[in-house]
Amino acid sequence: MDFWIQFGRGPLFALAFSLMVLGLARIVLLTLVGIVEAYRKSWDRIVNWKEVRRQTFHWLFPVGRLWRSRPVYSTLSMLFHVGLLLVPLFAAAHVLLWRRSVGFAWKAMPQTPTDVLTIIVLVAGTGLLLGRATSAAARSISRPQEYFWPVLLLIPFATGFACSHAALSAKTYQALMLLHVYAAALILVLIPFTKIAHCVLTPLSQIVTAVAWKFPPGAGDRVAATLGYADCPSWLPKARLTKAGHVPAPATGSTTTARQEIPLAKQEVTAQ
């Protein structure tokens, strides 16, 4: 078992961490390219930077906003995030491992605040899970990953807490440590491919929305042309029907139509 723990802490961690960094770098880069492309496509280069900055910073440090909606859930969520960021980065054992492997590291957090933060994460995380499960609105929009993530995130915290207190893990230390290391590796690998990618994408949200509202000139006409309706815009739906030589069919029981019966919009035009 020692081998597998060492493997998990060493090469596996390095691999998982690299994958996470590369994955996150990829989506940040893609988003930035998307923003620049969108910005260039429109003639409108007027962006309210002040507003973008204001909204972005408000959501990065959302203390003042929590009370407006779902206050308990939101406060739990913020506490959860604080612990989630600080504990893995500043836990003494993590800093030590980091120093041993790469030769440098930062100052570690003392044991007591680490413990307090860990307990906060555990309590808040459980609260978030319950908050989601008990709210009809939240349940209606939850996918399986919404329930899976808090549970997965809590595993390394619970096991890490136990492992750092000999009284809690006198006999099970190795098993818990194994779970701790592998769960963490799994989390790191999954981050770029799931909603946890918001850890790097959130600062870009406001600017993404701002440029998405910048419409490129002529786009509407080009869309109609691509669909084969260059001279039949959507405010002339009847003309589109005549053009396709198609009259609305009377209601029938069948909801499916064979694919070949109605040609692609594009082909309709070329065929004429």
Add this chain to the structure above:
Amino acid sequence: MQPISAEQREKAFAGSKKAEVIERQRLPVRYHVEDFQVEDRPRRFLEAFAAILKHTNYRVALDHYIRISAKCARCSVACQVYEATGDAHDVPCYRSELLLSVYRRHFTMSGVLRGRLLGDPGLTDEKVQEMAASYYDCTACRRCHFECPMGVDHALITHLSRYILSEIGIAPRALVVSTREQLIGKSGNTSAVPVPALLDSLEFLSEEMKEQLGIDIPFPVDQEGAEYLFLPAVSDYIMEADTLMGNAAVFRATGDSWTIGTGYFDGINYGLFYSDQVLEHVLEKIRAEAGRLKVKKLLMGECGHASRVAKYFYPAFCGGRSAIPVLNIMEYTHQAWKQGRLKLKAGTITETVTYHDPCNIARPGWIVQQPRELLKAFCSNFVEMTPNGRNNICCGGGSGTVSIDEIRPYRTTVGGRAKAEQIRATGAKYCVAPCANCKKQLRELVEDNQIDCQIVGLHDLLYKAIIFD
């Protein structure tokens, strides 16, 4: 607040459409739709979606939103529709997910692969029907955008979804018919007002003001080289005489040159509500008229969406940074008052007055304080609604739904319920709603909810307070 009662629900959701129409069109929506091709809608939806993604800027937002959306449900608290129905399908994030899931499934590599592996058939006709209904329940007021920690703009998704739907023939008849008249009709505006009728009503208004105030207040028409081209919602010429008289009186007091163009005089642009193509073509009409009359600025009347469209989309389609500036009439009046060119008599209105922020101009923080400062200058009893300003609640008829007369019970029971309670709580005699859209909705709202409050425009009241030199 508790959701609406079963009785109210029945009233709100009672459709006025014939069952045979719903069956023929295979579209269980409350608004009327012109007959169009029903077959193969999912495929045509995806084609339209693909074409739109190819030519527009939505892709960057969709990519971002599918990665980032954390489904925290904070938006549910900000939505007046969800608050009224309590139906999980009205949570903004749920609504957006309808389209985002189509995007994920059909336009991302992982979605396509997963679909193939799991044998997921993808977009179905039922889902198209659900989207057609759902995206017209949303009033695109953007209030939920402020509550989203991830910065998802659900109104952008609503706008895009309606655009895609309109390309496959699903758009409210009320909007399509008006747009058709505006873009290719004889009158060239949404209310089909012919130029002679416009001139008649302007003349009538001038005479009316002469009678009331004893001074000549003209409505300049086709004045080349004027400073401002005035573009109110065209319906104002028919329904909002008081607002127009107030507008003209302000110009009489300041002495600035302004004009109404007979070539084009409609600020309304339903493109914001359902089609980027309409949006652009209507703005082009404005540009042509501004060019013909060589005006220096566009001045939008008391209309929220018209002002937002001109302010935030005119540059995009009509010359970028070199496009002529756009002002709202309230901005103009406020500036003139600040500069001392317009004098208002304090205490003219003694009854309780409250102010409703139209979403389209208040949400971006553009026009929030100006009308309040003006109102406080001549109303002795001004009260605020809560919440107000940028965080106001939608009137319930936003994003063009107010033009859809057949859904009035829905608008006044569900969409406008929160607003009705707000107005009732102020106990105001006048509710100032400087937006043609909000005015119509709020009038129906106070009528259907038996609230004793008169809905007016800002300039309706201001007209009474102007001191002429």
